[in-house]
Amino acid sequence: MTQIDAAQERRQRWLSVLAQASAEQVATLWQRLGPAPAYSVLRQPEIGLVMVQGRISGSGASFAAGEMTVTRAAVRLTTGQLGIGYVGGRHPRQAEIVAALDAMGQMPEWQRRIEDQVVAPLAADADARRRRRASKAAATKVDFFTVAREAGT
Amino acid sequence: MYVAVKGGETAIEHSLELLADRRRGDRDVPELSLRQIDEQLALAVDRVMTEGSCYDRELAALAIKQARGDLVEAIFLLRAYRTTLPRFGDTLPIDTARMVAERRISSTFKDVPGGQVLGPTFDYTHRLLDFALMANGEHPAAPTAPVDTTNDLPRVGDILEREGMLEPPPSAENDAPAQDITRTPLTLPASRPVRLQNLARGDEGFLLALAYSTQRGYGNNHPFVGEIRFGAVPVSFVPEELGFAIEIAEIDVTECDMVNQFAGSHDVPPQFTRGYGLAFGHAERKAMSMALVDRSLRAGELSENATAPAQDEEFVLAHSDSVEASGFVQHLKLPHYVDFQSELVVVRTLRAEVEARLQQAAE
Structure with missing residues:
Protein backbone atom coordinates (compact mmCIF):
# COMPACT_ATOMS: atom_id res chain seq x y z
CA MET A 1 0.00 0.00 0.00
CA THR A 2 1.38 3.41 -0.89
CA GLN A 3 1.74 6.11 1.72
CA ILE A 4 -1.06 8.10 0.09
CA ASP A 5 -3.43 5.13 0.25
CA ALA A 6 -2.56 4.55 3.89
CA ALA A 7 -3.09 8.22 4.72
CA GLN A 8 -6.46 8.23 2.95
CA GLU A 9 -7.51 5.03 4.65
CA ARG A 10 -6.69 6.51 8.05
CA ARG A 11 -8.63 9.72 7.32
CA GLN A 12 -11.56 7.67 6.07
CA ARG A 13 -11.60 5.56 9.23
CA TRP A 14 -11.22 8.54 11.56
CA LEU A 15 -13.89 10.62 9.84
CA SER A 16 -16.32 7.68 9.95
CA VAL A 17 -15.71 6.98 13.66
CA LEU A 18 -15.91 10.68 14.58
CA ALA A 19 -19.12 11.22 12.59
CA GLN A 20 -20.92 8.31 14.22
CA ALA A 21 -19.97 9.20 17.80
CA SER A 22 -22.24 11.37 19.93
CA ALA A 23 -21.58 15.11 19.76
CA GLU A 24 -21.15 15.27 23.56
CA GLN A 25 -18.51 12.54 23.60
CA VAL A 26 -16.54 14.12 20.78
CA ALA A 27 -16.59 17.48 22.59
CA THR A 28 -15.45 15.88 25.86
CA LEU A 29 -12.51 14.03 24.29
CA TRP A 30 -11.57 17.14 22.31
CA GLN A 31 -11.37 19.10 25.57
CA ARG A 32 -9.21 16.43 27.18
CA LEU A 33 -6.81 16.46 24.25
CA GLY A 34 -5.47 19.80 25.50
CA PRO A 35 -4.61 22.96 23.56
CA ALA A 36 -5.07 22.45 19.82
CA PRO A 37 -3.02 24.25 17.16
CA ALA A 38 -4.55 27.46 15.84
CA TYR A 39 -6.86 27.15 12.86
CA SER A 40 -9.16 29.33 10.83
CA VAL A 41 -12.65 28.23 9.89
CA LEU A 42 -12.89 27.98 6.10
CA ARG A 43 -16.49 26.89 6.09
CA GLN A 44 -18.64 27.76 9.06
CA PRO A 45 -20.61 24.72 10.28
CA GLU A 46 -23.57 24.42 7.93
CA ILE A 47 -26.64 22.19 8.30
CA GLY A 48 -28.02 20.57 5.15
CA LEU A 49 -29.46 17.38 3.72
CA VAL A 50 -28.26 14.36 1.82
CA MET A 51 -30.60 12.06 -0.09
CA VAL A 52 -30.20 8.53 1.24
CA GLN A 53 -30.26 6.00 -1.60
CA GLY A 54 -31.74 2.54 -1.17
CA ARG A 55 -31.60 -0.42 -3.55
CA ILE A 56 -34.58 -2.35 -4.92
CA SER A 57 -34.78 -5.63 -2.95
CA GLY A 58 -31.58 -4.56 -1.20
CA SER A 59 -29.29 -5.33 -4.12
CA GLY A 60 -30.83 -3.86 -7.31
CA ALA A 61 -31.11 -0.42 -8.88
CA SER A 62 -31.00 2.53 -6.50
CA PHE A 63 -33.89 4.82 -5.54
CA ALA A 64 -34.23 7.91 -3.36
CA ALA A 65 -35.35 6.52 0.00
CA GLY A 66 -35.54 9.83 1.88
CA GLU A 67 -33.29 12.57 3.17
CA MET A 68 -31.31 12.93 6.37
CA THR A 69 -29.80 15.96 8.08
CA VAL A 70 -26.03 16.46 7.94
CA THR A 71 -23.71 19.15 9.30
CA ARG A 72 -20.43 20.04 7.59
CA ALA A 73 -17.50 22.32 8.33
CA ALA A 74 -13.98 22.96 7.01
CA VAL A 75 -10.93 24.42 8.78
CA ARG A 76 -7.32 25.24 7.88
CA LEU A 77 -4.49 25.08 10.39
CA THR A 78 -2.08 28.02 10.37
CA THR A 79 0.48 25.43 9.18
CA GLY A 80 -1.66 24.84 6.07
CA GLN A 81 -3.42 21.48 6.66
CA LEU A 82 -7.02 21.42 5.47
CA GLY A 83 -9.57 19.53 7.55
CA ILE A 84 -13.10 18.47 6.58
CA GLY A 85 -15.93 17.42 8.88
CA TYR A 86 -19.24 15.79 7.84
CA VAL A 87 -21.47 14.42 10.57
CA GLY A 88 -25.02 13.02 10.42
CA GLY A 89 -27.62 15.12 12.25
CA ARG A 90 -27.50 18.77 13.30
CA HIS A 91 -24.27 19.15 15.27
CA PRO A 92 -22.36 22.33 14.32
CA ARG A 93 -19.79 22.10 17.13
CA GLN A 94 -19.07 18.43 16.40
CA ALA A 95 -18.59 19.13 12.68
CA GLU A 96 -16.03 21.83 13.48
CA ILE A 97 -14.14 19.63 15.97
CA VAL A 98 -14.11 16.76 13.45
CA ALA A 99 -12.70 19.10 10.78
CA ALA A 100 -9.99 20.30 13.20
CA LEU A 101 -9.09 16.70 14.14
CA ASP A 102 -8.98 15.77 10.45
CA ALA A 103 -6.51 18.60 9.82
CA MET A 104 -4.41 17.78 12.89
CA GLY A 105 -4.32 14.12 11.87
CA GLN A 106 -2.26 15.16 8.86
CA MET A 107 0.52 16.30 11.25
CA PRO A 108 2.65 13.30 12.31
CA GLU A 109 3.18 14.70 15.81
CA TRP A 110 -0.59 14.64 16.51
CA GLN A 111 -1.51 11.33 14.89
CA ARG A 112 -0.67 8.96 17.74
CA ARG A 113 -2.33 11.11 20.41
CA ILE A 114 -5.57 11.58 18.49
CA GLU A 115 -5.67 7.90 17.58
CA ASP A 116 -5.16 6.80 21.21
CA GLN A 117 -7.13 9.45 23.05
CA VAL A 118 -10.03 10.18 20.70
CA VAL A 119 -10.55 7.77 17.81
CA ALA A 120 -9.78 4.46 19.55
CA PRO A 121 -12.05 5.11 22.57
CA LEU A 122 -14.89 6.28 20.30
CA ALA A 123 -14.50 3.23 18.06
CA ALA A 124 -14.53 0.96 21.13
CA ASP A 125 -17.71 2.68 22.39
CA ALA A 126 -19.39 2.24 19.03
CA ASP A 127 -18.47 -1.46 18.97
CA ALA A 128 -19.77 -1.92 22.50
CA ARG A 129 -23.03 -0.16 21.58
CA ARG A 130 -23.51 -2.42 18.56
CA ARG A 131 -22.65 -5.52 20.59
CA ARG A 132 -25.13 -4.59 23.34
CA ARG A 133 -27.87 -4.22 20.80
CA ALA A 134 -26.92 -7.41 18.97
CA SER A 135 -26.77 -9.41 22.20
CA LYS A 136 -30.32 -8.41 23.15
CA ALA A 137 -31.47 -9.37 19.65
CA ALA A 138 -29.56 -12.68 19.87
CA ALA A 139 -31.64 -13.63 22.92
CA THR A 140 -34.74 -13.50 20.69
CA LYS A 141 -33.39 -15.92 18.08
CA VAL A 142 -35.75 -18.84 17.56
CA ASP A 143 -34.57 -22.36 18.33
CA PHE A 144 -36.80 -24.81 16.53
CA PHE A 145 -37.24 -28.11 18.29
CA THR A 146 -36.99 -31.04 15.95
CA VAL A 147 -39.56 -33.73 16.55
CA ALA A 148 -38.35 -37.29 15.99
CA ARG A 149 -40.60 -39.09 13.55
CA GLU A 150 -42.39 -42.22 14.66
CA ALA A 151 -40.26 -45.26 14.01
CA GLY A 152 -41.72 -47.40 11.29
CA THR A 153 -39.25 -47.29 8.48
CA MET B 1 -72.01 47.88 -1.47
CA THR B 83 -37.29 22.91 2.29
CA THR B 84 -35.19 25.48 4.19
CA LEU B 85 -32.02 23.36 4.03
CA PRO B 86 -29.45 23.10 1.23
CA ARG B 87 -28.84 19.69 -0.38
CA PHE B 88 -25.24 18.47 -0.07
CA GLY B 89 -25.71 15.53 -2.41
CA ASP B 90 -26.71 11.87 -2.63
CA THR B 91 -25.35 9.13 -0.40
CA LEU B 92 -24.06 5.84 -1.74
CA PRO B 93 -26.86 3.25 -1.67
CA ILE B 94 -27.23 1.73 1.79
CA ASP B 95 -26.28 -1.94 2.01
CA THR B 96 -28.87 -3.73 4.13
CA ALA B 97 -26.79 -6.94 4.02
CA ARG B 98 -24.41 -5.07 6.38
CA MET B 99 -27.22 -4.37 8.84
CA VAL B 100 -26.71 -4.95 12.56
CA ALA B 101 -30.14 -6.57 12.67
CA GLU B 102 -32.32 -6.36 15.72
CA ARG B 103 -35.04 -8.32 13.98
CA ARG B 104 -35.00 -10.60 10.98
CA ILE B 105 -37.76 -12.99 10.01
CA SER B 106 -38.76 -14.97 6.95
CA SER B 107 -42.13 -16.61 6.47
CA THR B 108 -40.94 -18.60 3.45
CA PHE B 109 -38.07 -20.57 5.04
CA LYS B 110 -38.10 -21.80 8.61
CA ASP B 111 -34.41 -22.68 8.65
CA VAL B 112 -33.17 -19.56 6.94
CA PRO B 113 -29.39 -19.16 7.27
CA GLY B 114 -28.71 -16.74 10.11
CA GLY B 115 -31.93 -17.78 11.83
CA GLN B 116 -35.21 -16.15 12.73
CA VAL B 117 -34.55 -13.27 15.11
CA LEU B 118 -37.79 -11.94 16.59
CA GLY B 119 -36.46 -8.71 18.09
CA PRO B 120 -38.88 -6.24 19.69
CA THR B 121 -42.27 -6.99 18.15
CA PHE B 122 -45.95 -6.62 19.00
CA ASP B 123 -46.63 -9.86 17.11
CA TYR B 124 -46.66 -12.11 20.19
CA THR B 125 -48.38 -9.73 22.58
CA HIS B 126 -51.99 -10.52 23.48
CA ARG B 127 -53.09 -6.97 22.84
CA LEU B 128 -54.42 -6.73 26.36
CA LEU B 129 -53.97 -3.36 28.02
CA ASP B 130 -51.07 -3.60 30.46
CA PHE B 131 -52.17 -1.81 33.60
CA ALA B 132 -48.70 -2.31 35.08
CA LEU B 133 -47.57 0.50 32.76
CA MET B 134 -49.89 2.88 34.62
CA ALA B 135 -47.79 2.39 37.74
CA ASN B 136 -44.56 3.90 36.32
CA GLY B 137 -42.38 1.11 37.71
CA GLU B 138 -38.80 0.41 36.67
CA HIS B 139 -38.57 -2.20 33.98
CA PRO B 140 -35.71 -4.75 34.02
CA ALA B 141 -33.32 -4.77 31.07
CA ALA B 142 -33.96 -7.36 28.34
CA PRO B 143 -32.06 -10.66 28.48
CA THR B 144 -28.95 -11.05 26.35
CA ALA B 145 -27.27 -13.95 24.56
CA PRO B 146 -23.82 -14.36 23.05
CA VAL B 147 -23.50 -12.85 19.59
CA ASP B 148 -22.14 -15.06 16.85
CA THR B 149 -20.11 -12.54 14.89
CA THR B 150 -19.29 -15.08 12.17
CA ASN B 151 -22.98 -15.57 11.52
CA ASP B 152 -24.02 -13.06 8.88
CA LEU B 153 -27.50 -12.69 7.52
CA PRO B 154 -27.68 -13.59 3.84
CA ARG B 155 -30.70 -12.21 2.05
CA VAL B 156 -33.46 -14.78 1.62
CA GLY B 157 -34.01 -13.40 -1.89
CA ASP B 158 -30.44 -14.22 -2.90
CA ILE B 159 -30.94 -17.88 -1.98
CA LEU B 160 -34.05 -18.24 -4.18
CA GLU B 161 -32.42 -16.14 -6.90
CA ARG B 162 -29.51 -18.54 -7.18
CA GLU B 163 -31.96 -21.37 -7.89
CA GLY B 164 -33.58 -19.30 -10.62
CA MET B 165 -36.91 -19.49 -8.78
CA LEU B 166 -37.01 -15.77 -8.08
CA GLU B 167 -36.55 -12.88 -10.47
CA PRO B 168 -33.47 -10.79 -9.70
CA PRO B 169 -34.18 -7.11 -8.97
CA PRO B 170 -33.61 -4.67 -11.84
CA SER B 171 -29.94 -3.80 -11.84
CA ALA B 172 -28.65 -0.28 -12.19
CA GLU B 173 -27.39 0.45 -15.70
CA ASN B 174 -24.98 3.01 -14.33
CA ASP B 175 -25.02 3.45 -10.59
CA ALA B 176 -26.04 7.11 -10.84
CA PRO B 177 -28.49 8.28 -8.18
CA ALA B 178 -32.11 7.74 -9.15
CA GLN B 179 -34.47 10.49 -10.30
CA ASP B 180 -35.67 12.45 -7.26
CA ILE B 181 -39.30 13.60 -7.21
CA THR B 182 -38.49 16.38 -4.75
CA ARG B 183 -36.40 17.96 -7.55
CA THR B 184 -37.96 16.70 -10.80
CA PRO B 185 -41.76 16.55 -10.72
CA LEU B 186 -43.41 13.16 -11.01
CA THR B 187 -44.40 12.23 -14.57
CA LEU B 188 -46.30 9.15 -15.73
CA PRO B 189 -45.56 6.43 -16.52
CA ALA B 190 -43.08 6.44 -13.62
CA SER B 191 -40.00 4.26 -13.35
CA ARG B 192 -39.87 1.76 -10.49
CA PRO B 193 -37.32 3.82 -8.50
CA VAL B 194 -39.59 6.86 -8.77
CA ARG B 195 -42.61 4.83 -7.66
CA LEU B 196 -40.64 3.52 -4.69
CA GLN B 197 -39.66 7.04 -3.62
CA ASN B 198 -43.28 8.10 -3.84
CA LEU B 199 -44.42 5.07 -1.80
CA ALA B 200 -41.64 5.53 0.78
CA ARG B 201 -43.02 9.05 1.48
CA GLY B 202 -46.62 7.89 1.14
CA ASP B 203 -49.24 7.81 3.88
CA GLU B 204 -49.15 4.54 5.80
CA GLY B 205 -52.94 4.36 6.13
CA PHE B 206 -53.46 4.82 2.40
CA LEU B 207 -50.85 2.21 1.48
CA LEU B 208 -52.12 -0.21 4.13
CA ALA B 209 -55.66 -0.01 2.72
CA LEU B 210 -54.43 -0.52 -0.85
CA ALA B 211 -52.22 -3.44 0.21
CA TYR B 212 -55.21 -4.97 2.02
CA SER B 213 -57.37 -4.50 -1.07
CA THR B 214 -54.91 -6.60 -3.13
CA GLN B 215 -55.13 -9.39 -0.55
CA ARG B 216 -58.92 -9.31 -0.69
CA GLY B 217 -58.89 -9.84 -4.43
CA TYR B 218 -58.66 -6.38 -5.98
CA GLY B 219 -55.48 -7.18 -7.90
CA ASN B 220 -54.56 -10.35 -6.06
CA ASN B 221 -50.81 -10.93 -6.01
CA HIS B 222 -50.29 -14.02 -3.78
CA PRO B 223 -47.68 -12.62 -1.43
CA PHE B 224 -45.29 -14.23 1.06
CA VAL B 225 -42.91 -12.36 3.32
CA GLY B 226 -39.55 -13.40 1.87
CA GLU B 227 -37.88 -11.41 4.57
CA ILE B 228 -38.30 -8.51 6.97
CA ARG B 229 -35.29 -7.05 8.68
CA PHE B 230 -34.88 -4.10 11.02
CA GLY B 231 -31.69 -2.64 12.41
CA ALA B 232 -28.83 -0.21 11.91
CA VAL B 233 -27.02 0.39 8.63
CA PRO B 234 -24.14 2.77 7.96
CA VAL B 235 -24.72 5.66 5.55
CA SER B 236 -21.76 6.38 3.26
CA PHE B 237 -21.31 9.70 1.53
CA VAL B 238 -18.54 11.03 -0.72
CA PRO B 239 -17.94 14.72 0.12
CA GLU B 240 -16.70 16.49 -2.99
CA GLU B 241 -13.84 18.05 -1.01
CA LEU B 242 -12.54 14.60 -0.05
CA GLY B 243 -13.25 12.43 -3.08
CA PHE B 244 -13.59 9.28 -0.95
CA ALA B 245 -16.47 7.80 1.02
CA ILE B 246 -16.93 8.26 4.75
CA GLU B 247 -19.65 6.83 6.96
CA ILE B 248 -21.49 9.92 8.16
CA ALA B 249 -24.02 8.10 10.34
CA GLU B 250 -25.69 4.88 11.26
CA ILE B 251 -29.45 4.90 10.76
CA ASP B 252 -32.21 2.44 11.61
CA VAL B 253 -34.25 1.12 8.71
CA THR B 254 -36.90 -1.55 8.12
CA GLU B 255 -36.80 -3.55 4.91
CA CYS B 256 -39.38 -5.93 3.47
CA ASP B 257 -38.76 -8.14 0.46
CA MET B 258 -42.10 -9.62 -0.54
CA VAL B 259 -42.18 -12.74 -2.75
CA ASN B 260 -45.13 -13.18 -5.06
CA GLN B 261 -46.45 -15.97 -7.22
CA PHE B 262 -46.19 -15.39 -10.96
CA ALA B 263 -47.53 -17.76 -13.59
CA GLY B 264 -45.13 -16.56 -16.26
CA SER B 265 -45.75 -14.91 -19.59
CA HIS B 266 -44.83 -15.66 -23.20
CA ASP B 267 -41.19 -14.77 -22.57
CA VAL B 268 -40.74 -15.45 -18.86
CA PRO B 269 -41.09 -18.94 -17.30
CA PRO B 270 -43.16 -19.34 -14.12
CA GLN B 271 -41.21 -17.97 -11.17
CA PHE B 272 -41.62 -15.83 -8.12
CA THR B 273 -41.59 -12.05 -8.46
CA ARG B 274 -40.94 -9.42 -5.81
CA GLY B 275 -42.12 -6.21 -4.26
CA TYR B 276 -39.91 -4.07 -2.05
CA GLY B 277 -40.48 -1.83 0.93
CA LEU B 278 -38.04 0.35 2.88
CA ALA B 279 -38.79 2.72 5.75
CA PHE B 280 -36.81 4.76 8.27
CA GLY B 281 -36.81 3.41 11.82
CA HIS B 282 -38.95 0.44 12.80
CA ALA B 283 -42.01 0.49 10.54
CA GLU B 284 -43.00 -3.00 9.47
CA ARG B 285 -46.60 -2.32 8.58
CA LYS B 286 -45.43 0.50 6.33
CA ALA B 287 -42.63 -1.50 4.72
CA MET B 288 -44.95 -4.47 4.07
CA SER B 289 -47.72 -2.29 2.62
CA MET B 290 -45.16 -0.53 0.42
CA ALA B 291 -43.84 -3.86 -0.84
CA LEU B 292 -47.34 -5.12 -1.69
CA VAL B 293 -48.25 -1.93 -3.53
CA ASP B 294 -44.86 -1.85 -5.31
CA ARG B 295 -45.66 -5.34 -6.61
CA SER B 296 -49.26 -4.53 -7.61
CA LEU B 297 -48.06 -1.48 -9.57
CA ARG B 298 -45.87 -3.80 -11.65
CA ALA B 299 -48.98 -5.31 -13.29
CA GLY B 300 -48.27 -3.68 -16.64
CA GLU B 301 -44.63 -4.69 -16.69
CA LEU B 302 -45.60 -8.32 -15.94
CA SER B 303 -48.48 -8.38 -18.48
CA GLU B 304 -51.11 -8.84 -15.79
CA ASN B 305 -54.63 -7.44 -16.14
CA ALA B 306 -54.62 -4.10 -14.35
CA THR B 307 -58.21 -3.76 -13.14
CA ALA B 308 -57.92 -2.80 -9.46
CA PRO B 309 -57.14 0.57 -7.82
CA ALA B 310 -53.86 -0.74 -6.34
CA GLN B 311 -52.66 -1.53 -9.88
CA ASP B 312 -53.46 1.94 -11.21
CA GLU B 313 -50.21 3.91 -11.12
CA GLU B 314 -51.81 7.30 -11.59
CA PHE B 315 -54.43 6.71 -8.91
CA VAL B 316 -51.91 5.41 -6.37
CA LEU B 317 -49.03 7.82 -6.93
CA ALA B 318 -51.21 10.90 -7.17
CA HIS B 319 -53.04 10.22 -3.89
CA SER B 320 -50.37 8.69 -1.64
CA ASP B 321 -48.94 11.87 -0.16
CA SER B 322 -50.55 12.87 3.13
CA VAL B 323 -49.24 16.44 2.96
CA GLU B 324 -50.84 17.03 -0.44
CA ALA B 325 -54.03 15.16 0.45
CA SER B 326 -54.43 16.87 3.80
CA GLY B 327 -53.76 20.28 2.26
CA PHE B 328 -56.34 19.85 -0.46
CA VAL B 329 -59.03 18.45 1.79
CA GLN B 330 -58.41 21.05 4.49
CA HIS B 331 -58.28 24.01 2.11
CA LEU B 332 -62.08 23.69 2.01
CA LYS B 333 -62.05 25.50 5.37
CA LEU B 334 -60.70 28.65 3.72
CA PRO B 335 -63.20 31.37 2.80
CA HIS B 336 -65.10 30.43 -0.35
CA TYR B 337 -67.66 33.22 0.20
CA VAL B 338 -67.53 34.63 -3.33
CA ASP B 339 -67.50 31.17 -5.00
CA PHE B 340 -70.44 30.16 -2.93
CA GLN B 341 -72.33 33.46 -3.61
CA SER B 342 -72.02 32.90 -7.35
CA GLU B 343 -73.27 29.32 -7.07
CA LEU B 344 -76.13 30.53 -4.88
CA VAL B 345 -77.15 32.96 -7.63
CA VAL B 346 -77.08 30.18 -10.23
CA VAL B 347 -79.17 27.81 -8.12
CA ARG B 348 -81.71 30.58 -7.30
CA THR B 349 -82.05 31.41 -11.00
CA LEU B 350 -82.54 27.74 -11.93
CA ARG B 351 -85.14 27.30 -9.21
CA ALA B 352 -87.00 30.41 -10.36
CA GLU B 353 -87.09 29.04 -13.91
CA VAL B 354 -88.38 25.66 -12.74
CA GLU B 355 -91.07 27.30 -10.60
CA ALA B 356 -92.12 29.51 -13.49
CA ARG B 357 -92.43 26.48 -15.79
CA LEU B 358 -94.47 24.54 -13.22
CA GLN B 359 -96.79 27.52 -12.80
CA GLN B 360 -97.24 27.82 -16.56
CA ALA B 361 -98.10 24.12 -16.81
CA ALA B 362 -100.66 24.40 -14.01
CA GLU B 363 -102.43 27.33 -15.68
Missing part, protein backbone atom coordinates in the same frame (compact mmCIF):
# COMPACT_ATOMS: atom_id res chain seq x y z
CA TYR B 2 -68.95 47.13 0.67
CA VAL B 3 -67.75 43.56 1.20
CA ALA B 4 -65.56 42.57 4.15
CA VAL B 5 -62.21 41.53 2.64
CA LYS B 6 -60.03 41.98 5.69
CA GLY B 7 -60.32 41.32 9.36
CA GLY B 8 -59.88 38.69 11.97
CA GLU B 9 -56.22 39.48 12.68
CA THR B 10 -56.79 39.67 16.41
CA ALA B 11 -58.94 36.55 16.39
CA ILE B 12 -56.22 34.66 14.51
CA GLU B 13 -53.56 35.82 16.94
CA HIS B 14 -55.63 34.72 19.89
CA SER B 15 -56.38 31.41 18.22
CA LEU B 16 -52.63 30.75 17.92
CA GLU B 17 -52.22 31.58 21.60
CA LEU B 18 -55.07 29.27 22.51
CA LEU B 19 -53.45 26.51 20.42
CA ALA B 20 -50.18 26.96 22.34
CA ASP B 21 -52.10 26.94 25.59
CA ARG B 22 -53.92 23.72 24.71
CA ARG B 23 -50.65 22.19 23.50
CA ARG B 24 -49.12 22.70 26.92
CA GLY B 25 -52.25 21.36 28.63
CA ASP B 26 -52.62 21.26 32.41
CA ARG B 27 -49.62 23.12 33.85
CA ASP B 28 -49.61 20.77 36.85
CA VAL B 29 -48.58 17.93 34.52
CA PRO B 30 -44.83 17.91 33.68
CA GLU B 31 -43.97 19.05 30.17
CA LEU B 32 -42.78 16.39 27.69
CA SER B 33 -39.12 16.60 26.65
CA LEU B 34 -38.00 15.75 23.12
CA ARG B 35 -35.82 12.98 24.58
CA GLN B 36 -38.90 11.44 26.18
CA ILE B 37 -40.75 11.49 22.87
CA ASP B 38 -37.74 10.04 21.04
CA GLU B 39 -37.18 7.26 23.58
CA GLN B 40 -40.72 6.37 24.60
CA LEU B 41 -42.79 7.21 21.52
CA ALA B 42 -40.08 5.95 19.19
CA LEU B 43 -42.44 4.44 16.62
CA ALA B 44 -44.28 7.76 16.22
CA VAL B 45 -40.88 9.38 15.60
CA ASP B 46 -40.09 6.65 13.04
CA ARG B 47 -43.33 7.28 11.16
CA VAL B 48 -42.82 11.04 11.07
CA MET B 49 -39.26 10.58 9.77
CA THR B 50 -40.38 8.09 7.11
CA GLU B 51 -43.30 10.09 5.73
CA GLY B 52 -41.65 13.43 6.45
CA SER B 53 -38.87 11.87 4.35
CA CYS B 54 -36.18 13.26 6.64
CA TYR B 55 -34.13 11.19 9.07
CA ASP B 56 -33.58 13.29 12.19
CA ARG B 57 -35.00 11.87 15.41
CA GLU B 58 -34.85 15.14 17.34
CA LEU B 59 -36.62 17.16 14.64
CA ALA B 60 -39.31 14.50 14.31
CA ALA B 61 -39.81 14.53 18.09
CA LEU B 62 -40.10 18.33 18.02
CA ALA B 63 -42.65 18.12 15.20
CA ILE B 64 -44.72 15.61 17.19
CA LYS B 65 -44.65 17.84 20.27
CA GLN B 66 -45.56 20.95 18.26
CA ALA B 67 -48.36 19.09 16.46
CA ARG B 68 -49.81 17.87 19.76
CA GLY B 69 -49.33 14.28 18.65
CA ASP B 70 -51.09 14.73 15.28
CA LEU B 71 -48.64 12.72 13.18
CA VAL B 72 -49.90 13.90 9.79
CA GLU B 73 -49.47 17.50 10.96
CA ALA B 74 -45.99 16.61 12.31
CA ILE B 75 -45.06 15.12 8.92
CA PHE B 76 -46.15 18.41 7.30
CA LEU B 77 -43.94 20.39 9.74
CA LEU B 78 -40.90 18.23 8.98
CA ARG B 79 -41.48 18.50 5.22
CA ALA B 80 -41.73 22.28 5.54
CA TYR B 81 -38.50 22.46 7.54
CA ARG B 82 -36.52 20.39 5.03
